[in-house]
Amino acid sequence: MKLIRQDEAASLPSRSPIFEGDVRTQNLVSEGDAPLLRVTSVTFHDGARNRLHHHSTEQVLVVTNGRGIVATEQQEFRVGPGDVVLIPAGERHWHGAEPGQNLTHLSILTPGQMTIDA
Numbered sequence: 001m002k003l004i005r006q007d008e009a010a011s012l013p014s015r016s017p018i019f020e021g022d023v024r025t026q027n028l029v030s031e032g033d034a035p036l037l038r039v040t041s042v043t044f045h046d047g048a049r050n051r052l053h054h055h056s057t058e059q060v061l062v063v064t065n066g067r068g069i070v071a072t073e074q075q076e077f078r079v080g081p082g083d084v085v086l087i088p089a090g091e092r093h094w095h096g097a098e099p100g101q102n103l104t105h106l107s108i109l110t111p112g113q114m115t116i117d118a
Contacts (some may be wrong), residue, residue, distance in 0.1 A: 004028045006041045043104040047063025049096020057112035059087040061105045068103030069096040
């Protein structure tokens with residue numbers, strides 16, 4: 001058993017090209033800890049978001065703080081603490097904070113690939 005604390009102070013600025021704006025991440029469970037699961041806390045500051053992308057596996061987002069948007073090309077959900085979003089494998093989507101708001105969510109994935117869409 002291992003206890004891991006979600007703590008924005010322990011997060012690091014992300015330089016990934018998928019993100020637009022100020023985004024910080026904290027890897028909570030990595031493939032080294034549990035080869036079949038990745039859990040990352042992602043904090044989007046003041047309207048930051050990620051680019052349209054898709055994953056080769058399902059993704060679960062659990063909103064823990066703030067207000068944001070999770071969207072596909074056809075749908076848009078406004079989300080807040082306690083909301084859980086299931087994104088099917090291959091579905092093109094993006095997510096991030098509403099303008100003027102911050103958003104923190106847990107991203108839960110099994111190992112697979114992510115592709116940034118044009």
